[in-house]
Amino acid sequence: MANAPPAPAADGPSVVDIAANLARVRAEVQAAARAAGRAADEITLIAVSKGHPASRIEAALAAGHRVFGENRVQEACEKWPALRAAWPDAALHFIGALQTNKARDAVAVADAIHAIDRLKLAAALAREMERQDRRPACFIQVNTGAEPQKAGVLPAGLDALVTECRHALMLPVSGLMCIPPATEDPAPHFALLRELAARHGLGHLSMGMSADYRGAIAAGATHVRVGTAIFGPRPAP
Numbered sequence: 001m002a003n004a005p006p007a008p009a010a011d012g013p014s015v016v017d018i019a020a021n022l023a024r025v026r027a028e029v030q031a032a033a034r035a036a037g038r039a040a041d042e043i044t045l046i047a048v049s050k051g052h053p054a055s056r057i058e059a060a061l062a063a064g065h066r067v068f069g070e071n072r073v074q075e076a077c078e079k080w081p082a083l084r085a086a087w088p089d090a091a092l093h094f095i096g097a098l099q100t101n102k103a104r105d106a107v108a109v110a111d112a113i114h115a116i117d118r119l120k121l122a123a124a125l126a127r128e129m130e131r132q133d134r135r136p137a138c139f140i141q142v143n144t145g146a147e148p149q150k151a152g153v154l155p156a157g158l159d160a161l162v163t164e165c166r167h168a169l170m171l172p173v174s175g176l177m178c179i180p181p182a183t184e185d186p187a188p189h190f191a192l193l194r195e196l197a198a199r200h201g202l203g204h205l206s207m208g209m210s211a212d213y214r215g216a217i218a219a220g221a222t223h224v225r226v227g228t229a230i231f232g233p234r235p236a237p
């Protein structure tokens with residue numbers, strides 16, 4: 001049969017599925033940008049590959065995608081050196097909670113770090129950037145819903161953290177990141193993040209996941225972090 005689709009891989013969506021998913025999500029990013037009167041190239045689609053094997057990431061790379069997200073340092077360090085060697089223009093955004101003692105590996109493996117939320121971590125990252133002479137873009141995570149179990153600096157603590165990061169630590173802070181409470185309308189959280197970023201003259205807004213990236217783009221997101229809609233459900237860890 002001439003045009004038979006490849007059989008799905010036993011471990012999940014086939015190569016074709018990932019390429020098709022990427023094409024669909026890219027089209028939706030473009031449509032959401034257009035509807036908001038924005039240029040689609042203002043928006044970076046981070047394909048969140050946490051929990052998925054390198055073979056899935058390679059399918060996305062082969063489909064032309066270059067920007068990925070991981071949330072665990074150890075997993076990133078296991079998967080990414082080989083991928084980067086094969087695809088030198090791939091970029092990795094670290095989007096997860098980071099322990100201070102993982103700052104060295106995070107700076108070594110990542111091109112951007114999205115979850116800076118406390119001075120001690122910021123200081124450890126600044127030290128490593130100096131030592132390694134590598135400067136991943138930095139995003140400060142804001143706990144916009146003030147959820148006790150969630151990472152992120154509270155909105156009231158943001159001014160002080162931004163000032164310390166910029167002026168004492170000279171961290172390359174480029175934007176803010178948030179994960180709205182799962183059970184609430186995300187729109188007010190996106191609006192708050194945008195307002196906080198504007199107040200500090202920060203141009204980048206990392207917000208929006210599979211369920212809400214369109215709304216995030218309407219609210220000004222420059223970086224959307226989309227996993228499930230591209231790679232399918234994550235295998236149980």
Ligand SMILES: *Cc1c(COP(=O)(O)O)cnc(C)c1O
Pocket residue numbers: 048050071095096179208209210211225226227228229
């Ligand atoms: C896992 C994760 C995502 C992607 O979530 P999906 O719902 O699979 O799109 C985005 N941001 C962060 C911080 C994550 O940990």
